[in-house]
Amino acid sequence: MVNKHPLPGSERTVEAGSKVVGQCDPAERIEVFVMLRRQQQAQFDALMSKIEAGDPSVKPLSREALAQDYGAAPDDVVKVKSFAAAHGLTVLREDPAARTVVLGGTIAQFQTAFGVKLEHYEHHITGQFRGRTGTISVPDDLHGVVQAVLGLDNRPQARPHFRIRPPFQPARGRQVSFTPPQIASLYNFPQGDGSGECVGIIELGGGYNTSDLKAYFGSLGVAEPTVKSVGVDQGSNQPSGDPNGPDGEVTLDIEIVGAIVPGAAIAVYFTPNSDAGFIDAVSRAVHDTANKPSVISISWGGPESNWTSQSVQAFNSVLQSAAALGVTVCAASGDSGSSDGTGGGDQVDFPASSPYVLACGGTHLSASGTSISSEVVWNDGAQGGASGGGVSRAFPVPAWQEGLTVTSSSGSGTALSGRGVPDVAGDASPTTGYTVLIDGTQTVVGGTSAVAPLWAALIARINAAKGQPAGFINAKLYKAAGACNDITQGNNGSFAASVGWDACTGLGSPNGQKVAAAL
Known part of the structure; x- marks a missing residue:
């Protein structure tokens, strides 16, 4: 039995002015962007507080150093990939420096993988979009590893x-x-x-x-x-x-x-x-x-x-x-x-x-x-x-x-x-x-x-x-x-x-x- 954990901050409610207008096609393919925790978060926070204070002794990191020290841990990337494989999802792109793994699959596969229901909504200003309500869930081994799951929902954001x-x-x-x-x-x-x-x-x-x-x-x-x-x-x-x-x-x-x-x-x-x-x-x-x-x-x-x-x-x-x-x-x-x-x-x-x-x-x-x-x-x-x-x-x-x-x-x-x-x-x-x-x-x-x-x-x-x-x-x-x-x-x-x-x-x-x- 796999325990599912709600992903903190992923709650969505029905936006004022929008209503459900239909179901998503379970076979439709979409891409979802998973963001992972940062390695050495405490050390990174200490660096950030110096940067925020305008400390002149702090030199910018190179992109290589950021990737190596504060990117996603290789083990965390492996966990996401095995989770994807278990749900029939494809890994389309992985970027440990940016702490992201992009997954591809069908609506049906993503609904099962993350415990969500995706529906078509209509909003009086922004038009139609794919949305969800409630929270996204992740299994035990991704709990605390995954910081965000984005792209299940494609409403216009900005x-x-x-x-x-x-x-x-x-x-x-x-x-x-x-x-x-x-x-x-x-x-x-x-x-x-x-x-x-x-x-x-x-x-x-x-x-x-x-x-x-x-x-x-x-x-x-x-x-x-x-x-x-x-x-x-x-x-x-x-x-x-x-x-x-x-x-x-x-x-x-x-x-x-x-x-x-x-x-x-x-x-x-x-x-x-x-x-x-x-x-x-x-x-x-x-x-x-x-x-x-x-x-x-x-x-x-x-x-x-x-x-x-x-x-x-x-x-x-x-x-x-x-x-x-x-x-x-x-x-x-x-x-x-x-x-x-x-x-x-x-x-x-x-x-x-x-x-x-x-x-x-x-x-x-x-x-x-x-x-x-x-x-x-x-x-x-x-x-x-x-x-x-x-x-x-x-x-x-x-x-x-x-x-x-x-x-x-x-x-x-x-x-x-x-x-x-x-x-x-x-x-x-x-x-x-x-x-x-x-x-x-x-x-x-x-x-x-x-x-x-x-x-x-x-x-x-x-x-x-x-x-x-x-x-x-x-x-x-x-x-x-x-x-x-x-x-x-x-x-x-x-x-x-x-x-x-x-x-x-x-x-x-x-x-x-x-x-x-x-x-």
Whole structure:
């Protein structure tokens, strides 16, 4: 008799607004991603607390050292493989460094193996998906070994954080737009083209057209960067031809990074939009020994409450690996203000709320000539979007945010009770947005999606100039008062800008030269 143990954090309930619409075909084949525990976890935790504190004596691990010391134990991989064999599942890929084993099999086999029932659900916004309720179970010999089982469920997990400028309305006043090099210059970025670096970009759908990139960089007089697409879990570069869809996100990310660091290689990791796909794509980028990105930009996310705790923990452990390797991860904080679009209460967006990423919020930027004349919190009203930000319920206050105060829109200040989001900000309002070329159409785009690649490009310039990665930069940035332009006006709904850090724009927008000096 095999004892089954519920996998902690794997509980799923029926999501509000969704209902069961049918049974899954038991013969349908799917792929499931199993994440294993880390070897020498206690030693790794000790290393992480030094990294989190910004200890200058800690050097980034090589990908080889991380794999050997803190990857999955060979015995644990063997246990998963024998479990797979016992249930007729195929091992499609194993990556001990990333602590992952990808299994293939039929719905019927997976239902038996993990003690779940998979059904088709329909959600009024996200459409149809394969889902489950209750917990996932694992047998005795995998209890404590397996940290997450992802991919049984394929509901859309995240949304892109970009906003295309609506048609011009004279009542709204003058609208302006900037090219990415103009923004880099307004923010005083250090010189350089990022040569020798690789920037990884995560995309959960859509694609780019090489013709767009060629025309766009040509129009800016910028050398065309090397862009390669990396398919993860059946994801690939598939432009839909709709600039308002995910193509807008993909093209925006590549054009901002490429225009600012044309000398850097850009690796775009395409994956399906599910928690399994998202986590696997970031993991593949972090552990990519071919492209070796030194900075990763993520412009997708979803409210913390939409994630299971096993997904949050699995994703966060991948982001910890990035920090240990000296890979900087920049993530958009969301475009729906303090509610993160949930319609009820305050929420922060994940993965931006992970303490191992640089969370990027949004501002509304005005310039005269080559200097900034004013910069306030991006908040274009309910339909127009606003900087995501607030206080995490999933993560405690990190060491580098201890003692900070969060200011509410009513003006009252309270001590931060969890990880504060965002860390930094940059121009994000579509009314002062970025000129880009998507699916052959010149358009102006904003959103915190533009801010993550903007900061990623800044870090790539800094890394290239230093000849070594800046790595996990949060602790250093919070210590270096004045490296960012402090934003003190505006709100994102429940939270207001204030002197110093705030839950709308973090420490502020970059003064690139000062950021470089601080790192």
